[in-house]
Amino acid sequence: MPEMNMVQAINDALRFEMQQDDRVVVLGEDVGKVGGVFRVTAGLFDEFGADRVIDTPLSEGGIIGTAVGMALYGLRPIPEIQFSDFIFPAYDQIVSEVAKYRYRSGGEFPCNMVIRTPVGGGIRGGHYHSQSPEAQFIHVAGLKVVCPSTAADAKGLLLASIRDPDPVLFFEPKRVYRAAKGEVPEGDYTVELGKANVIREGKSLTVISYGAMLYEAMDAAEKAAEHGIECEVIDLRTLWPLDIDTIIASVKKTGRVVIVHEAPRSCGLGGELVSLINEKAFLHLEAPPRRVTGFDTPFPYTLEMEYLPLSHRILPALTETANY
Amino acid sequence: MTTVSSYQEPEAQGAERRPDDVMADDVIRVMAPDGTVIDDIGIDDETAVALYQAMLRTRIVDDRAVTLQRQGRIGFHIGSLGEEASIIGSAFALRDQDWIFPCYREFGAALLRGLSMQTYMDNLYGNANDIVKGRQMPDHWCDREHRIASVSSPIGTQITNAVGFAWAAALKNDPLAVLVYFGDGATSSNEFHNGLNFAGVNATPTVFLCRNNGWAISVPTDKQTASESFAAKGVAYGVPAVRVDGNDVFAVLKVTRDALTRASAGEGPTLIEAITYRLSGHSTSDDPTRYRPEGEAEAWEQRDPLLRMRRYLAERVNWGDAEQASAEQAIHHEVKAAIEVSENTPKPALETLFEGVYAEMPWHLREQQAELLAGTRAPGHGE
Incomplete structure (x- = not known):
């Protein structure tokens, strides 16, 4: 198996599906000739031409609005929003049209597309190149939300998302775009949506994370192991709908849980996870569920590493929860 | 009620004109409001009668729907009183393969294209047979069979959707065009700008039909734009635009046909501004007497698109009171039968x-x- 980073793996998935399925088109700002500001679509323009790898005017609302029309026509559009911070002009289209089209048309018009967008901080991007808005899409009925943490998962989840009958928000953790390297299966490879991955087994407590912070959670878990705390680490991969069975089975086994995400804390996915765990595993809990997250402030520039829930902030939460 | 015979032509508003000055020189007109044809575009009598009957059907359904809402039998209605020519004329111009992306006032276009009265009525009732399963307000239907996309309430969102659809067809070399409807208020929306820009840049086969009906709920056109007209906005996007008398069904048909010809020839989009007037409130939830200048609606009643066609048909095919009564009766009968069925159909199942x-x-x-x-x-x- 070839080794790839996440950028290469996503590029590989796009190329593979565009070769297989001529309904697939990529559109967005700078996705064509230049191959994307993160080079994710590099080479696709030369291989598939300007009709399938489309440089659009600089308007996210226009990108998603026209992608809706393409999806209704029967194409498989993959619009790119250059940074998820810039997705908000398209929020109306995503919430009012993309998410509701199937339901509001009584099933007459599916509107499946994969909206790819880099997410998260730690790249010195300040307010507008760093945010993690996933909860704002999970709250909208009709959307699926995916966030891979490894190169292989990025490929497998993207191919599964393109073939999924529902619209998918595909968040790509840009801090690990190049750092997340590993073996990636060649050719056709899918990872089922809605399935989490238990990447480390343990009995002491459950750690739930996703995207770039998964690596911080894993680092903290390894350090906790030096103190005899064996964490079970779950990579959610699909943020919505959640793999509730895997989560609850693990929490019932360990009785303790820490949730890590870099998105702001209040009304974040962590809060929803805590509610679900309380509802479904309350009598198994040995400690209050904990969240280690970004803060409820705008994403900062100079102090961004203080904002992120890095390993040093996760570790005390793990030991306190394990010893509660 | 204005009589068929009386009509006084208003004067152009000249330098102080508002964007809804229908008498301005650049407004295309085929038939004068008194029913005389200015420019023969070769519409045979059978077609003329069909156009009139479609408008009449639209108006009678509208009227019944308002009554049903007032009686508490349906929850809401948003109609097209006074705007029938802009809707029927444009939809009539379409070829079978063309698509419509509706705003929310175009049920008349759907009925014209073949949506059954029963299906429409079931939507007004939101019952178990509603094509959208009672999930949306009345008048928010869809009709894939007759190539009409789904109605949503947010203003302008359908405009870029229509452009994307037309763009996809062009990318696949499928010979079709897309007609998208919106009101004058929607020209202030993000998606009007995006839609015209994306369509202009990519020469998509899209026909933009702005029903300038004078009002966006309570906001008049001169509070909506400082442009001389809504058509003027096409210039900035490189999209050819025309203004048409929206109460002249022949003229609307003609400009839509011309736009479709351009689209089919790969010449890209056209913006049509159809100047018409919303004789009703915005919807059954609105009371226009709170904001509408006295006399304005009455003046536009003189320009009623149905009256204009009746004058024309009276001259051409001797359409008189007997023909009118018989046509009205047939439609009333059709509507009544549909209401009876819809009213006796249960709500959608809970699950x-x-x-x-x-x-x-x-x-x-x-x-x-x-x-x-x-x-x-x-x-x-x-x-």
Whole structure:
């Protein structure tokens, strides 16, 4: 198996599906000739031409609005929003049209597309190149939300998302775009949506994370192991709908849980996870569920590493929860 | 009620004109409001009668729907009183393969294209046979069979959707065009700008039809734009635009046909501004007497598109009171029968509330569905 980073793996998935399925088109700002500001679509323009790898005017609302029309026509559009911070002009289209089209048309018009967008901080991007808005899409009925943490998962989840009958928000953790390297299966490879991955087994407590912070959670878990705390680490991969069975089975086994995400804390996915765990595993809990997250402030520039829930902030939460 | 015979032509507003000055020189007109043809575009009598009957059907349905809402039998209606020519004329111009992306006033176009009265009425009632399963307000339907996309309430969102659809067809070399409807208010929306820009840049086969009906709920056109007209906005996007008398069904038909010809020839989009007037409130929830200048609606009643066609037909085919009464009676009969069926059709089943959010129901919706089914019913919702 070839080794790839996440950028290469996503590029590989796009190329593979565009070769297989001529309904697939990529559109967005700078996705064509230049191959994307993160080079994710590099080479696709030369291989598939300007009709399938489309440089659009600089308007996210226009990108998603026209992608809706393409999806209704029967194409498989993959619009790119250059940074998820810039997705908000398209929020109306995503919430009012993309998410509701199937339901509001009584099933007459599916509107499946994969909206790819880099997410998260730690790249010195300040307010507008760093945010993690996933909860704002999970709250909208009709959307699926995916966030891979490894190169292989990025490929497998993207191919599964393109073939999924529902619209998918595909968040790509840009801090690990190049750092997340590993073996990636060649050719056709899918990872089922809605399935989490238990990447480390343990009995002491459950750690739930996703995207770039998964690596911080894993680092903290390894350090906790030096103190005899064996964490079970779950990579959610699909943020919505959640793999509730895997989560609850693990929490019932360990009785303790820490949730890590870099998105702001209040009304974040962590809060929803805590509610679900309380509802479904309350009598198994040995400690209050904990969240280690970004803060409820705008994403900062100079102090961004203080904002992120890095390993040093996760570790005390793990030991306190394990010893509660 | 204005009589068929009386008509006084208003004067152009000249330098102080508002964007809805229908008498301005650049407004295309085929038939004068007194029913005389200025420019023969070769519409045979059979077609003329069909156009009139479609407009009449639209108006009678509208009228019945308002009554049903006032009687508390349906929850809401948003109609097209006075705007029938702009809707019927443009939809009539389409070829079979062309698509419509509606705003929310175009049920007349759907009925014209073949949506059954029963299906439309079921939508007004939101019952178990409603094509959208009672999930949206009345008049928010869709009709894939007759190539019409789904109605949503947000202003302008359908404009870029229509452009994307037309763009996709062009990318696949499929010979079709897309007609998208919106009002004058929507020209202030993000998606009007995006739609015209994307369509202009990519030369998509899209026909933009702005029904300038003078009002966006309570806001008049001169508070909507400082442009001389809504058509003027096409210039900035490189999209050819025309203004047409929106109460002249022949003229609307002609400019839409011309736009379709351009689209089919690969010459890209056209913006049509159809100047018309909303004789009703915005919807059944609105009372226009609160904001409309006295006399304005009355003046436009003189320009009623149906009266204009009656004058024309009276001259051409001797359409008189007998023909009118017989046509009205047939439509009333059709509407009444549909109402009876819709009213006796049950509400959508409870479990359908959760279906179709996703292609397959995920666990959390299965849980919530079970919770609803096991619980007590809302007040007024009989078992």
